[in-house]
Amino acid sequence: MNKNKLNKIVRNIFIKHGLKTNHAKISSNYIVQAELVGAPSHGLARLKMYCNRIKKKLINPQPKIKIKHISKSISYIDANNAIGFVAADIGIKKAIDSAKKTGIGLVGIKNSGHYGLSSFYAEQAVKNKLTALCFTNAPPAIAPHGAKKSLFGTNPICFGTPSGSKIPFILDTSVSMINRGKIRVAARQGSSIPENVALDKFGKPTTNAKKALEGVQLPIASFRGSGLAWMVDILSGVITGGNHAGKVKDPFDDFSGPQNIGHLFIVMKPNIFVGNSYNKRIKKNIRTVKKLPKIKGIKEILFPGQSKYKRYINNLNKDISIPKNILRDLKELAS
Structure with a gap:
């Protein structure tokens, strides 16, 4: 279509x-x-x-969103259970505006919902020649290291910065081996998921998507991934006033109340310390990495965001x- x-x-x-x-x-x-x-x-x-x-009145279609200006650089948003896209769109634009004026913008959001891909918001900052960090938490899917019950979400970490070219440097990654959305799509289509990304409810490895949704997703890098999930839960949940520690409701299955997801956006001018030399420095940084010897089968060392940009241009x-x-x-x- x-x-x-x-x-x-x-x-x-x-x-x-x-x-x-x-x-x-x-x-x-x-x-x-x-x-x-x-x-x-x-x-x-x-x-x-x-x-x-x-x-079911769990997303407010006519929210009265409140913005509290704590300082010229810091804002706090109560999204009033708005759809996550709208809450986050308002939040990133506020962070961008603050960063343009003061060099840095910090925005915390509570009473929001699932906001799609974090990269959408980082990209807005990069288009304004700014650097961004975006955090949001999610429903329980990952067990804390040493536990056998899921508590943390797949809590994505997103970083974006101008690359010195038309393609933005955007790292948008889940802290799980596979994002939960892909498992849901596989479950609906009746297809399998990769090995070593999830356990069923009995703690056994599974490639069955439905069993994976009932069980536990595995974090990247073992205890390190679990620690990153915990960090994002604190940044986007504890600090913002949003739900945390396993309290974020699953949007597909839990209709007992609003999600109250929290988001945290940190936006800053990339040249705040190095001035006009930023573009030269970032280009050199990327060029240095790309010139490294490549392993067999690799034609080009890509920076985060390149593949996504190519897909977008191809599909446009x-x-x-x-x-x-x-x-x-x-x-x-x-x-």
């Missing part, structure tokens, strides 16, 4: 479910963008979930392929 046609359909679905027109536009743009960068687990596959939570003028089950969801939600 043509991306513009799809965007209009998704936008109208959100409007039908009560979102303000500008909020529906923000949300539909992010969902279609996820499809274009090759991340369908964060795109149309989640549309029905957002709409279900709106219907192509129709978006939509699985049959997602097409059924679209027709059902639009009717």
Whole structure:
């Protein structure tokens, strides 16, 4: 389906479910963008979930978002259970504005929800020639090191900075071996997941997506990944006033209340210390890495964000392929 046609359909679905027109536009743009960068687990596959939570009054379609200005550089946002895309979009724009004026912007957000790909927000900062760190927490999926029960989310860590070229340096990574969205997509399609990424509820390794959702996901780098998940839980949950320590509700399965996810955005001018030499320094840094001897089968050493950018450019003028089950969801939600 043509991306513009799809965007209009998704936008109208959100409007039908009560979102303000500008909020529906923000949300539909992010969902279609996820499809274009090759991340369908964060795109149309989640549309029905957002709409279900709106219907059950767990996402507020008409939020009264409050922004508290703590200083010229720091803001605190109560999103009033708005859809996560809108809360985060307001938050990153506020952080960008503060960073432009003072050199650094710090924004904490509470009472939000799932906001899609963290890279969306880092990219906005980079387009404004700024560096960004983005943190958000998620429902329990990873067991703390030494525990046999999941508690931490797959809590992504995202960093973005100008690369000195048109392609931004964007590292957006889950602290689990595989993001939960991919497991959900596999479960819906009846396909398997890779080995060594999850355990079933009995603690046995599994490639069955449904059993993985009932069990535990494995963190990257053993106890180190578990520690990073804990760090993000503190940054985006404890510090912001959002839910934490396993209290973030699963958006697909838990309808007992709003998610109250927290987000934390840190944005700064990359030249704040080194002045006009930043571009020269970052180009040299990337060039040095790319010139290293390559292992067999590798044509080019890529920096984070390059592959995603290539996928986006390749997909920009192509129709978006939509699985049959997602097409059924679209027709059902639009009717």
